[in-house]
Amino acid sequence: MSQWSDAGEKDCAELRFVTSEGEQLLGAFKPPTLRNVAETGPYMHAGQFITLAEVIRHYHNAPPAPIGHTELELIHIPPSQQAQLEAFLRALSGALLLPPEYLQAPR
DSSP states (O other): OOTTOOSOGGGGGGGGGOOSSSGGGTTOOOOOOOTTGGGSOSBSTTOOBSSHHHHHHHHHHOOOOSSSOOOOOOOOOOHHHHHHHHHHHHHTOOOOOSOGGGGSOOO
């Protein structure tokens, strides 16, 4: 928990199992928010995909991990659902009506 959390101490008991170092984190990364995801390409931690459609196809095909391990499983997403998923992700874009100081990273 941090100073920005409104959760009580007992609300986040599972966090005591979180690790921030070790071999199990080889190849791990922190995924960003989905807010305005359609505006933030290129995608993935190495920027290997230009479009949201490419990202969706990546998860549809579930390739093996280049290093470490992967938890991706092969899933079959029909083309119509791939289009719906992309439309949903695009719907997460929009202007934020907040003062700029609220959009800065915590210090």
